[in-house]
Amino acid sequence: MTNTITPIGKIIYIAKAHTTGGREGGSSRTSDGALDVKLALPGTHQTGTNPEQLFAVGWSACFLSAIKLVAARSKVRLPPDVSIDVEVDLGTTDGHYNIQARLNVSRSHTVRVRTWE
Numbered sequence: 001m002t003n004t005i006t007p008i009g010k011i012i013y014i015a016k017a018h019t020t021g022g023r024e025g026g027s028s029r030t031s032d033g034a035l036d037v038k039l040a041l042p043g044t045h046q047t048g049t050n051p052e053q054l055f056a057v058g059w060s061a062c063f064l065s066a067i068k069l070v071a072a073r074s075k076v077r078l079p080p081d082v083s084i085d086v087e088v089d090l091g092t093t094d095g096h097y098n099i100q101a102r103l104n105v106s107r108s109h110t111v112r113v114r115t116w117e
Contacts, residue, residue: 023051042090052088056101060086063103082107 016031019039025046026039040048064084071078085104092098 028054052090052099055099056086056088059088059101060084060103064105067105079107 017028017035018031019028020026021039023039023041025048027037027048028039029036037054038048040046040050042050042052064082067082068078083106085106086101087104088099088101090097090099
């Protein structure tokens with residue numbers, strides 16, 4: 001199997017961050033200083049946020065923005081309280097680490113969406 005990466009035609013934003021120490025008592029900070037967090041191992045009572053939580057927050061925010069963009073382009077009005085709950089699993093299979101996620105979209109009203117096959 002060959003893995004290929006599709007090149008980005010136009011970069012619209014580059015996020016930059018610096019991490020030291022990793023998940024065991026390390027820290028991460030974005031270049032603009034808007035995010036500055038202590039890191040901790042998942043499932044422990046250490047002070048800090050674990051990387052899987054950061055992944056969950058980032059992915060769900062991006063996914064919700066994508067839903068809003070597609071809805072706007074399709075002239076579909078979304079309720080203002082549309083939200084996403086995400087669960088990120090960290091595990092192993094045959095000694096290799098894996099990460100997987102489930103994104104659950106919630107809204108208080110029924111939204112009619114056109115679908116294409």
